Amino acid sequence: MTVQERINQSETRITMTVFPSLTNHHDTLFGGKAMAIMDEVSFMCATRFCRKSLVTVSTDKIDFHKAIPSGSIVEAIARVESVGRTSLKVYVEIYLESMYEDGRELAIQGRFTFVALDDNKKPVPVLQGLDVQ
Numbered sequence: 316m317t318v319q320e321r322i323n324q325s326e327t328r329i330t331m332t333v334f335p336s337l338t339n340h341h342d343t344l345f346g347g348k349a350m351a352i353m354d355e356v357s358f359m360c361a362t363r364f365c366r367k368s369l370v371t372v373s374t375d376k377i378d379f380h381k382a383i384p385s386g387s388i389v390e391a392i393a394r395v396e397s398v399g400r401t402s403l404k405v406y407v408e409i410y411l412e413s414m415y416e417d418g419r420e421l422a423i424q425g426r427f428t429f430v431a432l433d434d435n436k437k438p439v440p441v442l443q444g445l446d447v448q
Contacts (some may be wrong), residue, residue: 316446322395325364329356330390332414333383344383349409349423352391353377357405357427360393364403365441367431372402377425381411388412389422401438402430 316324329352339345354371361369383389389409396406404426411422433439 318398318442321364321445325360325395327356327360327363327393328390330388333385333387333389335385338385341382342385344385344387344389346379349379349383350374350377350425352389353393353407353409353423353425354427356391356393357407358429360395360405361403361427361429364395364398365431365445367439367441368433369429369431371427372430373428375404375426375428377423379423381420381422383409383411383422386414388414390419396426398441400440402428403441404428 331352333344335342337344337348358369358371389411391407391409393405393407395403397404406426407424408421409423410419412419431439431441
């Protein structure tokens with residue numbers, strides 16, 4: 316399997332409804348919850364890509380383009396963007412959909428970087444031991 320095939324197969328999507336328990340005092344998705352969703356979906360994507368133990372080591376700029384009101388549907392999409400020796404970067408987008416209208420729009424985007432670790436918590440090559448060409 317090529318690296319590009321692995322990237323394609325590891326794309327990860329989560330769809331959920333924004334209920335009031337996830338919102339702030341403006342009745343919109345709490346920013347911290349949005350970041351947690353992004354970290355989780357990017358972690359799943361990165362793990363599916365390399366099947367290694369990973370930790371989040373950084374987030375790049377996260378842009379909140381549009382507030383997400385309670386009662387909305389959101390879809391978080393994560394895709395491996397680049398692969399280093401012991402790390403990989405995952406790009407995440409969250410799309411906003413109204414429950415009762417067609418269409419969707421980009422609401423939030425950002426990047427998360429992960430490092431692969433061995434059993435002793437030391438960095439290991441991301442692609443080591445994988446069938447890649």
